[in-house]
Amino acid sequence: MAAGRTGDGMGTAARRGLAARLQHVAGFARRPELLAFLPAVTLAAFWYGGEGALVVTALTVPMAYALAGILGVPVPVAGPPRPRDGTTGLPLREAAVAALDRVLAEGAVSGRGTACLVLRLDEAEEVAARQGHAAFAHILRRTGERLEAAMRRGDCVARLDGASFAVALGAAARLDLEAILQIAARLQATASEPHAVDATTVHVDASVGFCLAGRAPAPGGAALLAAAEAAADEARRNGPGAIRAFTPEMARATLTRSGLRAELARALDEGQIRPFFQPQLSTDTGEITGFEALARWVHPGRGILPPADFLDAVLAEGLSERLGEVMLYGALGALRAWDAAGLEVPMVAVNLAAAELANPRLSARIGWELDRFDLAPGRLTVEILETVAARSDDDVVVQSVAGLARLGCGIDLDDFGTGQAAIGAIRRFGVRRIKIDRSFVARVDVDPEQQRLVTAILSFAERMGLGTVAEGVETAGEHARLAELGCGHVQGFGIARPMPCEEVAAWLAGHRRRLAARAQLSAQARRPAGGRGPG
Numbered sequence: 001m002a003a004g005r006t007g008d009g010m011g012t013a014a015r016r017g018l019a020a021r022l023q024h025v026a027g028f029a030r031r032p033e034l035l036a037f038l039p040a041v042t043l044a045a046f047w048y049g050g051e052g053a054l055v056v057t058a059l060t061v062p063m064a065y066a067l068a069g070i071l072g073v074p075v076p077v078a079g080p081p082r083p084r085d086g087t088t089g090l091p092l093r094e095a096a097v098a099a100l101d102r103v104l105a106e107g108a109v110s111g112r113g114t115a116c117l118v119l120r121l122d123e124a125e126e127v128a129a130r131q132g133h134a135a136f137a138h139i140l141r142r143t144g145e146r147l148e149a150a151m152r153r154g155d156c157v158a159r160l161d162g163a164s165f166a167v168a169l170g171a172a173a174r175l176d177l178e179a180i181l182q183i184a185a186r187l188q189a190t191a192s193e194p195h196a197v198d199a200t201t202v203h204v205d206a207s208v209g210f211c212l213a214g215r216a217p218a219p220g221g222a223a224l225l226a227a228a229e230a231a232a233d234e235a236r237r238n239g240p241g242a243i244r245a246f247t248p249e250m251a252r253a254t255l256t257r258s259g260l261r262a263e264l265a266r267a268l269d270e271g272q273i274r275p276f277f278q279p280q281l282s283t284d285t286g287e288i289t290g291f292e293a294l295a296r297w298v299h300p301g302r303g304i305l306p307p308a309d310f311l312d313a314v315l316a317e318g319l320s321e322r323l324g325e326v327m328l329y330g331a332l333g334a335l336r337a338w339d340a341a342g343l344e345v346p347m348v349a350v351n352l353a354a355a356e357l358a359n360p361r362l363s364a365r366i367g368w369e370l371d372r373f374d375l376a377p378g379r380l381t382v383e384i385l386e387t388v389a390a391r392s393d394d395d396v397v398v399q400s401v402a403g404l405a406r407l408g409c410g411i412d413l414d415d416f417g418t419g420q421a422a423i424g425a426i427r428r429f430g431v432r433r434i435k436i437d438r439s440f441v442a443r444v445d446v447d448p449e450q451q452r453l454v455t456a457i458l459s460f461a462e463r464m465g466l467g468t469v470a471e472g473v474e475t476a477g478e479h480a481r482l483a484e485l486g487c488g489h490v491q492g493f494g495i496a497r498p499m500p501c502e503e504v505a506a507w508l509a510g511h512r513r514r515l516a517a518r519a520q521l522s523a524q525a526r527r528p529a530g531g532r533g534p535g
Helices: 002-029 032-067 093-110 124-131 133-150 177-191 221-237 248-261 264-269 311-316 320-340 362-372 386-391 395-407 423-428 448-464 476-485 501-526
Strands: 115-121 156-159 164-168 195-197 200-202 206-212 243-245 273-282 288-299 303-305 348-351 380-385 410-416 433-436 467-471 489-491
Touching: 093 156, 093 164, 093 221, 115 124, 115 133, 115 177, 115 221, 124 133, 133 156, 133 164, 133 177, 133 195, 164 221, 177 206, 177 243, 206 221, 221 243, 221 248, 221 311, 264 273, 264 320, 273 320, 273 348, 273 501, 288 320, 288 501, 311 320, 320 348, 320 362, 320 380, 320 501, 348 410, 362 380, 362 395, 380 386, 380 395, 386 410, 395 410, 433 448, 448 467, 448 476, 476 489
Parallel strands: 206 243, 288 348, 348 380, 380 410, 410 433, 433 467, 467 489
Antiparallel strands: 115 164, 115 206, 156 164, 195 200, 273 288, 273 489, 288 303
């Protein structure tokens, strides 16, 4: 019995071995490259069997390969399903990376190219605060659907962190800078279409960054996506609604900012982030009409950092209201110190973000701070972005700004000309002055088109009974031309760079000396010729 079982086992093993060898041989015989010998086989068939054998061989051999599945497209084995975003239903980051890796691998053989685009919704936190999270989730879902509808079947649209989307392009034969710019503009226009939310229309701008495969800092889909994200970050800093291509400098800047993020809270608590002050002048008299408080980070190791290096991180960490508190306290404290030193500074202006304006107790808090520093409300001007006024249907934001106006604070509409604020919004917010954006001020002394634009803005302001401030004035020519056109106030590097509170006294003294010298020269120029006159 034992011997019988042993013999049966050996027979089974032998059969399995034979089957494996036959399968190996059959697998080798079915290899597609063996079809290269088909002409030789058919020629041999003709040599030995004539025309009939040639025809049979030429037909049956390819048919046999086809039936064996050699000429068909292999069906890939499906892996486990990839996770999808619960809000939009889109695949996540890993799917975009996998799609890019696949296209990059195919492109190494076919020579076809790809690219990655990252789209970020501008002012996402402000929109969510105004409309509510349910409405914002609807906006995200509709944006994802629109992006998918705008792309080809072979492209992959994925949801990234926050209000961001990635688009991994399928292989394309001709994909250059011009083509990718057109795609970016189309995606941006698609995402910026208005949304209907609870019988109201919500407008959301989008910034887009992209990177062509050949410009990625490292091989692989992950590096290509990271490069597109860095470009999108740069676009958002220059937005709203900007488009940027990846450059190596962006990667270095991203590393720097990510290192700074961990230091933000401590920097705010320790006073490293503080207001610097930039003067505003009257174009009629040259006198100081106020200072704008601008955030600067006095970093112990990296020097003075501008807002572009840390404001995005402030928003990402949810510290915008904390920054607002620091700026308001610093601005009112500086105004009080200048009063104590006998300096004549009429007012100080601070910027308020949309998230701060959404606080229903904002006007009460600012009123309390003014009382605390014993300052009249008219000494404080609040600047709000035109984009906030243009799109804010939030009653809380309107009430906050109106409350500040009733308190007696001045209201300036910042970056005028970039946000398309309606006349009704300007009246509703109680705006006192409009600040003409730098994009209209640049080269206004030599560019006739710029002069026509500024003239139109000034005419509008005059009819509305609004004051005007031109920001970003960098040359004496721009200053002089704005004064000729009738702009009331000017501000910019051409007048003074933002300075710490402690340096304002010295700058004011120097400015008074310059005004006195200018007045003396003007008086001498008006004096009649002939020396001292009779006597």
